[in-house]
Amino acid sequence: MMSNLDGEWDCVVKSPLGEQKSTLTVKTDGDRFTGTNAGAMGSLDVLDGRVEGNTLSWKMDMKVPMAITLDCTATIDGDTLTGGVTAGAFGTSPMTGTRKA
Template identity: 60%
Template sequence: MASVDGSWDCVVKSPLGDQKLTLGIVSDGASFSGTASGAMGSSDVSGSVDGDTITWTQSVSVPMPMTLDCKATAAGDTLSGTVGAGAFGSFPLTGSRAK
């Protein structure tokens, strides 16, 4: 089991305010699959694993259709990274392992 595996309670600091989501990760070698769910809906996610870092893209439809470029690194029970929203910029993502 990689250090990124598990359920994470996350917050993305966006111009629309704090966006809370739960990120569930199951790694399999150099890749992972899981789910991201929050107030704006739920979607399946998958991407790559490099040590303690995961990278993925995620399509959202609310508040408008766009593809997010996400990257996060686990350190113990803490997750930190960024969510890129194209022309809207990049926003910090923080999380803690769900108990």
Template identity: 55%
Template sequence: MANADGTWDCVTKTPMGDQKSVFTIVTNGDTFSGTNEGPAGAMEVQDGKVDGNTLTWTMKMKMPPITMEATATVDGDTLNGSAKVGPFGTMQMAGTRRA
């Protein structure tokens, strides 16, 4: 299992351009919790699961009100994945763990 705990500086490629956020991850066995804070506010991780070095979770966006389904792979201090955001499609995301 990869160590995903920590604070990550992330960028998600959206139709509105690159969106920066700070993703906080706290693992507990095969589950995790956390928040993703960006320009639109903070979103809580829901149903966070850890499977080896792969994380899966959902988050509820407030505006527009959409559930985002995400998956990411942790490799050392990098995180790469994607988020399916309703009618907006799938968006690529990448992150670097803060020291």
């Protein structure tokens, strides 16, 4: 059974480098999930994806413009996603998203 978290999400992260738009793909399996986050700088795989209620948490290994591990969280409420992306010393950038039709 597909959960209400599954699907594609149009996301925007307000990062120190400006607004970063991407498409987050979520496929849950119990308390885990897999997927990708694809944007202008390429596609990153979801690593260590976890599901707790309607909140997702995961990591991504970014290579450009620098090599850094991103820690991400997102809470889904219906067709709306809110969360953040933490990039080490750069702190946490807010992330918002909407479900793709």
